[in-house]
Amino acid sequence: MGDPLAFLSEQLGAWRQAGTYQRLRILESASAAESRFDGKEVINLASNNYLGLTTHPRLREAALEATRRYGVGSGAVRTISGTMSLHMELEERIARFKHVEACVVFQSGFAANAGTVSAILGPEDHIISDELNHASIIDGCRLSKAKIHVFPHKDAAAAEKILAELESQPGRKLLITDGVFSMDGDIGPLPALVEAAERHGAIMMVDDAHSSGVLGKNGRGSVDHFGLHGRVHVQVGTLSKAVGVLGGYVCGSRDLIDFLYHRARPFLFSTSHPPAVAASCLAAFDVLEQEPERIERLWDNTRYFKAGLTRLGLNTGMSETPITPVIVGDAALAHRLSAALFEEGVLATGIGYPTVPQGKARVRTIVTATHTREQLDRALEVFERAAKKLGVL
Ligand SMILES: *Cc1c(COP(=O)(O)O)cnc(C)c1O
Numbered sequence: 001m002g003d004p005l006a007f008l009s010e011q012l013g014a015w016r017q018a019g020t021y022q023r024l025r026i027l028e029s030a031s032a033a034e035s036r037f038d039g040k041e042v043i044n045l046a047s048n049n050y051l052g053l054t055t056h057p058r059l060r061e062a063a064l065e066a067t068r069r070y071g072v073g074s075g076a077v078r079t080i081s082g083t084m085s086l087h088m089e090l091e092e093r094i095a096r097f098k099h100v101e102a103c104v105v106f107q108s109g110f111a112a113n114a115g116t117v118s119a120i121l122g123p124e125d126h127i128i129s130d131e132l133n134h135a136s137i138i139d140g141c142r143l144s145k146a147k148i149h150v151f152p153h154k155d156a157a158a159a160e161k162i163l164a165e166l167e168s169q170p171g172r173k174l175l176i177t178d179g180v181f182s183m184d185g186d187i188g189p190l191p192a193l194v195e196a197a198e199r200h201g202a203i204m205m206v207d208d209a210h211s212s213g214v215l216g217k218n219g220r221g222s223v224d225h226f227g228l229h230g231r232v233h234v235q236v237g238t239l240s241k242a243v244g245v246l247g248g249y250v251c252g253s254r255d256l257i258d259f260l261y262h263r264a265r266p267f268l269f270s271t272s273h274p275p276a277v278a279a280s281c282l283a284a285f286d287v288l289e290q291e292p293e294r295i296e297r298l299w300d301n302t303r304y305f306k307a308g309l310t311r312l313g314l315n316t317g318m319s320e321t322p323i324t325p326v327i328v329g330d331a332a333l334a335h336r337l338s339a340a341l342f343e344e345g346v347l348a349t350g351i352g353y354p355t356v357p358q359g360k361a362r363v364r365t366i367v368t369a370t371h372t373r374e375q376l377d378r379a380l381e382v383f384e385r386a387a388k389k390l391g392v393l
Helices: 006-018 057-070 085-098 109-120 135-144 156-165 190-200 254-263 265-269 275-290 293-312 331-343 373-389
Strands: 034-037 040-044 102-106 126-130 147-151 173-178 203-207 234-238 248-252 323-329 349-351 361-366
Touching (some): 057 275, 085 102, 085 234, 085 275, 102 254, 109 135, 109 203, 109 234, 109 248, 109 254, 109 265, 126 135, 135 173, 147 156, 156 173, 156 190, 173 190, 190 203, 254 265, 293 373, 331 349
Parallel strands (some): 126 147, 126 173, 173 203, 203 234
Antiparallel strands (some): 034 040, 234 248, 349 361
């Protein structure tokens, strides 16, 4: 008998052949504006550490203090005996910050999306979803077994047309979008989607993973950015990106949160955060409110770096946020450009299918508040040299 897993080796061989096989880069320092990967100091344009909070002294202290007091683990899932006072404090803190009734924290943003969509919808329901929504939303949709209707990227009129066609059909309707799209860095058309949802009685849900800590006052997200308080039923955010730690959350009405406490499977069947995670997230929300200059620096750096890439003549797509793709088309070329950048001291990840559509491969850059002008200038020089060498420019 042959090896029943031989097909895996064959597929890996094919990826090596195509130049899309990906070796993991190993981070040997803290995640910061400059970090050491694979033994090399590089300017890090590949993290989601937008505000530099992964190494913020107040977050570190909070994690250490919570560990000393409460140990390293919570001991159980939330519904058995793993709800610590720190978890409740964090949920109340986030609800106040977001100006909503209630909040539930999940182990990750992925768990928050997948767990929430699959809990509130069933096979008789309908989901109307942007074609570029995050994988965790797509998995949540599939787990729910609801009928999935995909609309073209950011096309609110197309979304409304689907809602209108479903008007006579039984079942609930959920309209769902990313606040900021993670591969293109463009912003979802939330005002138009909210109006469409309201006209057709649909549930409105937004995934603010890349908007939390980035958009809106003190980083309150896309609902605040667009002035739509009270009009989005389900707001998902992450604690893993700008907040600098790990986790995801859902904000909404008290009943939504109570329902998720009873039915969201990651909440029911997976152990809650260690005390250090909850405590450092709590400290992060204080930092968001008390150090707004971090968000200003993030946007200053974003404008500066984006203008630099555009001036070089690179294709940065539709980006409007700190996520700026450099679109090159071919996946193997994107990976070669990423490797050339790394050789010269810049980490920016090559991303191809299935993370982005075929023919839209890119090197994705993300600037943070903690990059210096000198680092950004150096990165631009490296981009110019590497892009010329590979014929991208
Ligand atoms: C990163 C991301 C998530 C997942 O968040 P984690 O906390 O890393 O699990 C969900 N949605 C979007 C749009 C993301 O970019």
